[in-house]
Amino acid sequence: MVQTSDLSYQYPAIKQMEFPDLQVEAGHGLLIHGESGCGKTTLLHLLAGLRKPTTGSVSIGGEQVSELSSPKLDQYRGHHIGIIHQRPYFIESLSILDNLLLSPYSAGKNKAIAVANRLNIRDVLNRYPNQLSMGQKQRATIARSVMNGPRVILADEPTSALDNKNCSYVIDLLLEEAVVNDAALIIVSHDDRLRSEIANQIDLSTTIN
DSSP, X not given: OEEEEEEXXXXXXXXXXXXXXXXXXXTOEEEEEOSTTSSHHHHHHHHHTSSOOSEEEEEETTEEGGGSOHHHHHHHHHHHEEEEOSSOOOOTTSOHHHHHTOXXXXXXXXXXXXXXXXXXXXXXXXXXXXXXXXXXXXXXXXXXXXXXXXXXXXXXXXXXTOOHHHHHHHHHHHHHHHHHTTOEEEEEXXXXXXXXXXXXXXXXXXXXX
């Protein structure tokens, strides 16, 4: 489902990052961990098409995502990729429910309510972002990421603000959504609690050049 080859990225005045080749099948997960600054978020952004690689390619279901034009990439991302950013982003003037339904590819209100129930945030759907705790915002971001039934779920530190109970809710939901949607799940995280949940793992600190 997700495959990379000879992937690298270079920030100005910084040594070029060269990433290991990845292959994640539909319905399966990959946990990428490693020390701060090793390139975890950069790699996730390359997979999502938020950055263009300096070299190499990203393929999703046979589609060469790294070669799509910006308009086609935006459309492809909206339809097929669910992204959980490390920092929650919402339209502050809209309720959480309206934020979840904002995507033109959203599966609709019933899906939003079902996912909110799974993440224990049903009671905040009618609140506004500034009325939520950081943990509630993080779970709302996770709910939004699966609203389009994505082929790929990309999660950047999805459990960093959560206690053990809500961490379990999140990882169970993400793994289940990957199976139900036949999607590839890729998580980058420092959270050691996730290491026992996902068998397929890469320590980027020891593999990046």
